[in-house]
Amino acid sequence: MKRSERVEAVPPSGIRRFFELAEEKDEIISLGVGEPDFSAPWAARQAAIDSLERGRTSYTANRGRRDLREAISRHITRYDLDYGPDEEILVTTGVSEAIDVAMRALIDPGDTVAVAQPSYISYVPTVMFAGGEPLPVPTFPEDDFQLTFEALEDAGAAEAEALVFCYPNNPTGAIMDRTSLEAVAEFVRDHDLTVLADEVYAALTYDGDHTSIATLPGMRERTIVFNGFSKAYAMTGMRLGYALGPADAIDALNRVHQYVMLSAPTTAQFAALEALRSSDDEVERMRDQYDRRRQFVLSRFDEIGLDCFEAKGAFYVFPEVPGDDEAFAEDLLQEQDVAVVPGRVFGEGGRGHLRVSYATGLDDLREAMHRLEAFVREQEITL
Amino acid sequence: MDDRRKVLELLRENARYSTEDIARQTGLDAEEVADIIGALEADGVVRGYMAVVNWDELDENHVEAEVELNVELDRETSYREIAQRIAKFPEVSTLRLVSGEYDFVADLEGESMHDISDFVADQIAPIPEVTQTVTHFVMTTYKERGIMLETEDDDERLSISP
Numbered sequence: 001m002k003r004s005e006r007v008e009a010v011p012p013s014g015i016r017r018f019f020e021l022a023e024e025k026d027e028i029i030s031l032g033v034g035e036p037d038f039s040a041p042w043a044a045r046q047a048a049i050d051s052l053e054r055g056r057t058s059y060t061a062n063r064g065r066r067d068l069r070e071a072i073s074r075h076i077t078r079y080d081l082d083y084g085p086d087e088e089i090l091v092t093t094g095v096s097e098a099i100d101v102a103m104r105a106l107i108d109p110g111d112t113v114a115v116a117q118p119s120y121i122s123y124v125p126t127v128m129f130a131g132g133e134p135l136p137v138p139t140f141p142e143d144d145f146q147l148t149f150e151a152l153e154d155a156g157a158a159e160a161e162a163l164v165f166c167y168p169n170n171p172t173g174a175i176m177d178r179t180s181l182e183a184v185a186e187f188v189r190d191h192d193l194t195v196l197a198d199e200v201y202a203a204l205t206y207d208g209d210h211t212s213i214a215t216l217p218g219m220r221e222r223t224i225v226f227n228g229f230s231k232a233y234a235m236t237g238m239r240l241g242y243a244l245g246p247a248d249a250i251d252a253l254n255r256v257h258q259y260v261m262l263s264a265p266t267t268a269q270f271a272a273l274e275a276l277r278s279s280d281d282e283v284e285r286m287r288d289q290y291d292r293r294r295q296f297v298l299s300r301f302d303e304i305g306l307d308c309f310e311a312k313g314a315f316y317v318f319p320e321v322p323g324d325d326e327a328f329a330e331d332l333l334q335e336q337d338v339a340v341v342p343g344r345v346f347g348e349g350g351r352g353h354l355r356v357s358y359a360t361g362l363d364d365l366r367e368a369m370h371r372l373e374a375f376v377r378e379q380e381i382t383l
Numbered sequence: 384m385d386d387r388r389k390v391l392e393l394l395r396e397n398a399r400y401s402t403e404d405i406a407r408q409t410g411l412d413a414e415e416v417a418d419i420i421g422a423l424e425a426d427g428v429v430r431g432y433m434a435v436v437n438w439d440e441l442d443e444n445h446v447e448a449e450v451e452l453n454v455e456l457d458r459e460t461s462y463r464e465i466a467q468r469i470a471k472f473p474e475v476s477t478l479r480l481v482s483g484e485y486d487f488v489a490d491l492e493g494e495s496m497h498d499i500s501d502f503v504a505d506q507i508a509p510i511p512e513v514t515q516t517v518t519h520f521v522m523t524t525y526k527e528r529g530i531m532l533e534t535e536d537d538d539e540r541l542s543i544s545p
Contacts, residue, residue, distance in 0.1 A: 015544070018543050019543040022543050023542060028542060030542040030543065033544055034545050035540060292393075299407035339542055362397075
């Protein structure tokens with residue numbers, strides 16, 4: 001069948017090939033997973049079950065249930081964000097949908113969209129599906145993978161219409177401190193960019209509190225903030241996220257959303273409402289677990305002798321490896337049955353690194369790091 | 384949480400974590416962890432370390448029971464004295480004074496229901512202060528000391544995901 005040029009222009013996900021390699025092996029330990037190893041809080045699951053028992057299986061309002069939007073509006077005050085439930089919040093089918101509809105609602109064909117990289121793999125394709133031109137902006141280990149004014153300038157982002165980034169970051173685990181965010185905000189204001197800030201890992205910040213760029217002076221009116229339930233509440237399969245922004249922007253997102261999605265999954269909305277109502281302790285408990293594993297993995301990389309900056313968010317670390325990251329990851333999988341994701345699949349600046357997810361129990365983490373160490377030692381001998 | 388509490392928390396999760404693994408998870412160095420564990424033991428905070436056993440996986444006879452005990456105190460006898468008398472039997476794995484309808488609840492272990500019945504009849508019931516015993520044999524243990532005894536579902540996540 002004829003396939004559209006738009007689709008043909010987007011290469012298949014680099015993660016896909018690795019997934020297929022990993023699937024060929026049994027009994028691997030995977031540190032390649034981009035989702036929590038916990039299950040959704042029981043109260044949230046129970047709320048979903050209750051809603052089904054009561055037969056609540058119809059569509060909701062396009063923008064999501066009013067009570068859920070009210071709860072989100074209250075919840076986000078913890079990040080000093082203030083968005084009203086009626087016009088400034090859109091509930092979506094995961095952050096993924098929110099990003100897609102935002103690109104389509106805000107980007108014209110030919111518009112340039114700067115994408116901070118390494119980053120989650122869907123930003124570039126969604127820009128392209130919207131007819132925009134992605135412009136990679138690299139981040140560097142020497143900056144702890146924070147986005148900088150200089151990198152934006154050097155990449156030519158001044159000409160872009162919009163900038164998309166994700167902090168705490170997948171795949172690096174980097175966070176943006178306030179000073180670095182201020183520099184980015186200055187660039188964005190100077191060149192009149194729209195910001196798409198994916199903050200889905202905001203609750204998983206291990207050193208101080210998460211700062212949203214939308215809270216900086218002059219930024220609210222030019223920023224869409226994305227957050228959701230997948231990571232903090234371990235609800236990936238429920239597919240529920242939301243976008244926050246000025247009323248005219250959210251109205252534009254909703255215009256796409258109402259035609260392509262109608263409304264986010266109803267069952268998931270009930271689960272999310274309960275998660276916001278009662279699951280702070282549960283989130284904190286998971287966060288503590290991640291933090292311990294984070295410190296464990298960072299210590300082990302230090303002992304193994306691979307450079308790894310101190311990731312302070314999400315559930316990833318991003319060590320440097322000698323030589324080619326893809327070959328390293330492939331050999332590690334074949335020889336030691338440990339799966340990680342080569343950094344290059346996340347774009348500019350990812351080469352020579354591995355994404356190592358610590359959303360895995362400590363027993364498996366310990367064993368995987370043991371094997372990784374053995375693998376590195378063996379390589380050192382053959383070098 | 385202070386360092387001592389952090390170490391205790393990890394020991395409670397898995398007492399077989401090596402000192403190094405506790406250090407790696409807490410940002411302490413191994414020597415500090417060893418000192419803290421030493422102090423926890425010396426201070427009597429940590430009283431021991433034990434395996435949580437799923438007896439169903441062993442080809443052995445093993446029976447557990449919970450016994451509710453009512454006692455009558457007199458001027459010369461305290462709960463503590465009665466407790467000490469009961470706790471000294473190796474068959475008693477746990478003994479607690481509780482609020483409610485009865486005074487003590489004791490967890491017993493033996494090789495058969497018969498063993499346990501005999502033990503209650505011969506050793507516990509005759510204690511003068513014990514006025515009543517109600518024995519509940521354990522039929523199935525699902526969770527013990529925070530650990531699920533049934534094997535939980537496999538990880539159904541995709542091995543690699545973005």
